[in-house]
Amino acid sequence: MATHDDPSHTLRPYEKVLRKIEFTPLPTGEELETLLRVINIYHPGYPNLPPLLSLHGSDGGGVHYSVAYYACCIIAGNVWDDDEGRNGDTNVPYLSTSRDGPPIAVPSDDILREKEYYFYVSKDQGDRYPVVPSFDYWVFPDKMPKPWRSLKASRDNETPDPSDEERYSPGGSAHMDSCRVTKSELAVDYARLVPLSARSWFDRNRMRGYATYISCPDAQNSTCNVNPLKADMHHMFDASSLVLVPKPNPQAPGEHAMTVHVLRRAYVSDLGILDMTIRYHNLVCEPLKDAPIEYHFARFAWSLFTDTVLQLFNEEHDVSFGLLLDRDFETPGVRPNASGRSAVDRSGGFPKPRPRIPPPGQIEAEGYDSHTMLNGETFCLCGAGEKEEL
Numbered sequence: 001m002a003t004h005d006d007p008s009h010t011l012r013p014y015e016k017v018l019r020k021i022e023f024t025p026l027p028t029g030e031e032l033e034t035l036l037r038v039i040n041i042y043h044p045g046y047p048n049l050p051p052l053l054s055l056h057g058s059d060g061g062g063v064h065y066s067v068a069y070y071a072c073c074i075i076a077g078n079v080w081d082d083d084e085g086r087n088g089d090t091n092v093p094y095l096s097t098s099r100d101g102p103p104i105a106v107p108s109d110d111i112l113r114e115k116e117y118y119f120y121v122s123k124d125q126g127d128r129y130p131v132v133p134s135f136d137y138w139v140f141p142d143k144m145p146k147p148w149r150s151l152k153a154s155r156d157n158e159t160p161d162p163s164d165e166e167r168y169s170p171g172g173s174a175h176m177d178s179c180r181v182t183k184s185e186l187a188v189d190y191a192r193l194v195p196l197s198a199r200s201w202f203d204r205n206r207m208r209g210y211a212t213y214i215s216c217p218d219a220q221n222s223t224c225n226v227n228p229l230k231a232d233m234h235h236m237f238d239a240s241s242l243v244l245v246p247k248p249n250p251q252a253p254g255e256h257a258m259t260v261h262v263l264r265r266a267y268v269s270d271l272g273i274l275d276m277t278i279r280y281h282n283l284v285c286e287p288l289k290d291a292p293i294e295y296h297f298a299r300f301a302w303s304l305f306t307d308t309v310l311q312l313f314n315e316e317h318d319v320s321f322g323l324l325l326d327r328d329f330e331t332p333g334v335r336p337n338a339s340g341r342s343a344v345d346r347s348g349g350f351p352k353p354r355p356r357i358p359p360p361g362q363i364e365a366e367g368y369d370s371h372t373m374l375n376g377e378t379f380c381l382c383g384a385g386e387k388e389e390l
Helices: 029-035 065-075 146-156 162-168 196-204 231-238 270-280 293-304 360-366
Strands: 038-042 053-056 094-096 116-120 188-192 226-230 242-248 256-262
Touching: 029 270, 038 065, 053 065, 065 094, 065 242, 065 293, 146 242, 146 256, 146 293, 188 231, 226 231, 231 242, 231 270, 242 293, 256 270
Parallel strands: 038 116
Antiparallel strands: 038 053, 094 116, 188 226, 242 256
């Protein structure tokens, strides 16, 4: 064994061992203002109220079109079309830069850069369409949007290893995976895709049926519902600052890759949101071997129901929203939802918004109807179906 006296062992002078982290200079001036922009998308029926959705301009001051489009479609009750509103068809959901305006021409780089947009379900429906006010009311669709289906098709084409089934127990070896984004093996947490706070939603929508291995006794508590992330990313993931979404893969035209997207600032400083964007935005995830794509789509939807993204209900105003209880709710891509009692949960994490909307079970038990006022306001609900035993 070499010793300090052994000439084969050279001890570097102590002062040369010390190091300082070299930070990348953050933007200033006009570039700073551009990167701090927010893109607001309004409900055309309420142009003078807070926006339907407010998205951080993490794509160089803009936001990726597919992120904005599918976020709007989810909030409007799963109304997307495979056309994605790209061909000027006013019979399908689309974005416009003005009320009653024509569909936008989607930029060639897919980045929306205007400060304000309006989302329409269709021209015929105009400005009268309902929205989903909380994740608890959102119904998981029978058919996911095209980008998520693309990822699922790629996954389904892989041949599973039967020996991997043991990985899906709570103590399975998948818990030893490195961070799926940074590949780091330091301070790795195991972020749940569908949070435990959404247990009632998970059960009502029969999400266990999508588990990678049907033998999972408790899919929400198994590695089927886990995505390993660095501790700081896990924190931002649970705050809905970061989301994982499919974006077109430039290395494989026609295919998609699961990608980190900075969705909102979540009460961090200007420098914090810039640091987060520079470090993590548009990083491609490592292969997601364990969690079903359906759980990733549910997580994206869950992330939208926060007061800094879905802002329409945020402020005090003189406008009342009708409480729509459609017992025969049917929209393309949506199945009726069972509506057992559960806690109101708009974010499921932090920051926790104040509960202003009765949970589905309370609506049935207390006999609300379409004209009921709730704490001085009424809310437009989309997809609260008849109760059924699960």
